[in-house]
Amino acid sequence: MSSGSRVNEPQNTSSTDRATVVVRDVCMTFAGKNRSRGVEVLRDVGLEVSRGEFICIVGPSGCGKSTLLNIIAGFLPATSGTVEVDGAPVRGPDSRHLFVFQENGVFPWLTVRDNVGFGMQKAAAAQRDATVKHYIEMVGLSGFESAFPHQLSGGMRQRVEIARALAANPSIIYMDEPFGALDFLTRLKMRSDLTRIWQQERKTILFVTHDIEEAVQLADRVAVMTPRPGVIREIVRVNLPRPRNLDSPEYLATRDRIFSIMGMSAALGH
Amino acid sequence: MSRATRTRSIILPLAVGAAFLATWHAAVRITGSTLFPTPMDVVRGFVELQGRGLLLRYIVASLFRVSWGFGLAVLIGVPLGLLMGWFRWVFEALNPLVQMFRPISPIAWIPVAILWFGVTDVAPIFLIFLAAVFPITVSSAAAVANIQPVYVRAARNFELSGLQLFRQVILPATLPQIITGLRIALGIAWLVVVAAEMIAVNSGLGYLIIDARNAGKRYDLVVAGMVMIGLIGLLLDLAVRRVERTPSLRWGYASRSD
Numbered sequence: 187m188s189s190g191s192r193v194n195e196p197q198n199t200s201s202t203d204r205a206t207v208v209v210r211d212v213c214m215t216f217a218g219k220n221r222s223r224g225v226e227v228l229r230d231v232g233l234e235v236s237r238g239e240f241i242c243i244v245g246p247s248g249c250g251k252s253t254l255l256n257i258i259a260g261f262l263p264a265t266s267g268t269v270e271v272d273g274a275p276v277r278g279p280d281s282r283h284l285f286v287f288q289e290n291g292v293f294p295w296l297t298v299r300d301n302v303g304f305g306m307q308k309a310a311a312a313q314r315d316a317t318v319k320h321y322i323e324m325v326g327l328s329g330f331e332s333a334f335p336h337q338l339s340g341g342m343r344q345r346v347e348i349a350r351a352l353a354a355n356p357s358i359i360y361m362d363e364p365f366g367a368l369d370f371l372t373r374l375k376m377r378s379d380l381t382r383i384w385q386q387e388r389k390t391i392l393f394v395t396h397d398i399e400e401a402v403q404l405a406d407r408v409a410v411m412t413p414r415p416g417v418i419r420e421i422v423r424v425n426l427p428r429p430r431n432l433d434s435p436e437y438l439a440t441r442d443r444i445f446s447i448m449g450m451s452a453a454l455g456h
Numbered sequence: 457m458s459r460a461t462r463t464r465s466i467i468l469p470l471a472v473g474a475a476f477l478a479t480w481h482a483a484v485r486i487t488g489s490t491l492f493p494t495p496m497d498v499v500r501g502f503v504e505l506q507g508r509g510l511l512l513r514y515i516v517a518s519l520f521r522v523s524w525g526f527g528l529a530v531l532i533g534v535p536l537g538l539l540m541g542w543f544r545w546v547f548e549a550l551n552p553l554v555q556m557f558r559p560i561s562p563i564a565w566i567p568v569a570i571l572w573f574g575v576t577d578v579a580p581i582f583l584i585f586l587a588a589v590f591p592i593t594v595s596s597a598a599a600v601a602n603i604q605p606v607y608v609r610a611a612r613n614f615e616l617s618g619l620q621l622f623r624q625v626i627l628p629a630t631l632p633q634i635i636t637g638l639r640i641a642l643g644i645a646w647l648v649v650v651a652a653e654m655i656a657v658n659s660g661l662g663y664l665i666i667d668a669r670n671a672g673k674r675y676d677l678v679v680a681g682m683v684m685i686g687l688i689g690l691l692l693d694l695a696v697r698r699v700e701r702t703p704s705l706r707w708g709y710a711s712r713s714d
Contacts, residue, residue, distance in 0.1 A: 284614075289604070
């Protein structure tokens, strides 16, 4: 599989589209146990994400990447700095920008069908049914419409949550280590399916992970964070066609580059 | 469950039950008691109660009181508990009072109930209400406190608030634990109706027991009343357990195999 014309790739999204997420100088300090000093989690984080872009934020655990995503999504107020999404400052969670949770936010009291339709309660019933059917098919859960989440595997529940987000037609999807709790093979399958879904839907996706290989497989750009306090060390563009060949020299080179960015900074930290 | 274990789960309790009845019968015969009935005496007691038209009447009377007392406790306890679980300040305001009232046995309220309501149906209903309302309140509050935060965050992401948030997320998320609380409270209510009827009124299974003893030491009827109380308590519990099997609730009882 040579890198080339296999898939249509938006190579220069940022030049044609305006940024949809703009993060400027975001700092976050959690209150400490004694009042004198808090814990500085993020320092002067800046990031711009283009419409339709798939961006991954990687970093070791404890680097504040999840906190950053929660700030962008409006679940946490930043200590200082600004976050603008679609031109407006973020003031709280917004149904146009949906979050996919690591711990799985699918509602266990609803069937797969009702979960996927949850975000479209204002839609007409017929349209809702058609959309729900469409996205259940897209995530590969046809036949499980009437199942309850506790009857499904962890990977299937994550698929339900992704379908629920897509069905509500958000402009942005935030994913916080959505495959973190899954076993290795399921994770691989979920990644390739997510790539396919993203190519069909072209949603803006901000995807947080500690898994560098996952980031390089999925993202247009990878923001590499280093910890304590969390800063974005570098943003690496991944100019590889999808679906990505995980044995290609370019893939491996990009992966190793990110490893070295993180490794180098770890050495500097000591 | 394999066929062998299923057979065992039927045979074993039947065998224990038969052994229990045999021991009971033998014990009465050996001691030569003239007052305490054998199992067959109790069966004859049932037939007599049925013949006098008392059995069904007393059962209905007791269930009537439990329905009122327990129903009122649900109507007040569940909303109160949900509010305490959701709003920190409501919890802070009410919890000390609730925790202070909770350990007072409903039996201790009997004199107060008689003073306030006399020998009417209201007195036992009040006692049953008191017995059930605190466990219901406490378990409902705990259910809200135990909601997985991710469900609330997902709901907020979909911009649910107020009544929608409550109806679509808070209530279904807490319902399994609330129902378990109701099941326990119903058991307590059933215990208390019997005690309350022994003192306050002139019908019901509790009244039957105390009346049969006072009017001629009819221990066959005493035990018949006890057996009835046990059977109905068991049925009430089974009924709530059936509710717990509802598909939209089953997730909340994950540890229990079925």
